[in-house]
Amino acid sequence: MNVSGLGNVVIERAQATDIAPIKSIVVAAYSKYIERIGKPPAPVTENYEELIRLQGLYVLRLDGDVVGAIHLSKTGDSMSIGNLVVDPPVPGPWLGSAAYGIRRRPGTDGGVARIDAIH
Numbered sequence: 167m168n169v170s171g172l173g174n175v176v177i178e179r180a181q182a183t184d185i186a187p188i189k190s191i192v193v194a195a196y197s198k199y200i201e202r203i204g205k206p207p208a209p210v211t212e213n214y215e216e217l218i219r220l221q222g223l224y225v226l227r228l229d230g231d232v233v234g235a236i237h238l239s240k241t242g243d244s245m246s247i248g249n250l251v252v253d254p255p256v257p258g259p260w261l262g263s264a265a266y267g268i269r270r271r272p273g274t275d276g277g278v279a280r281i282d283a284i285h
Contacts, residue, residue: 175226176226176227179218179223180218187225188223188232223238224236224237234251
């Protein structure tokens with residue numbers, strides 16, 4: 167998908183080579199909450215290797231660079247979003263539409279009837 171003014175956005179399954187940029191984005195997005203809650207938020211300590219192994223982690227690429235990640239799990243005809251994170255400096259109004267579009271994309275466990283709220 168070409169996002170006006172931003173470039174080409176692709177959503178695809180995360181690979182082991184995506185772990186470092188995903189962790190960097192997660193830390194950048196969630197570090198501000200550590201002082202408030204007294205510990206790193208769950209996405210900061212998540213086992214991304216395991217999510218990749220279970221094929222539940224997707225990356226958002228903007229012109230080839232990882233700019234976000236989506237943790238999805240499929241149950242029956244619905245898909246739940248466990249976490250959706252975007253690199254803070256990247257403008258993000260398009261992110262929700264891109265994430266919602268994943269349910270209809272081949273190769274992304276698409277074909278579900280709905281996407282449930284983030285849990």
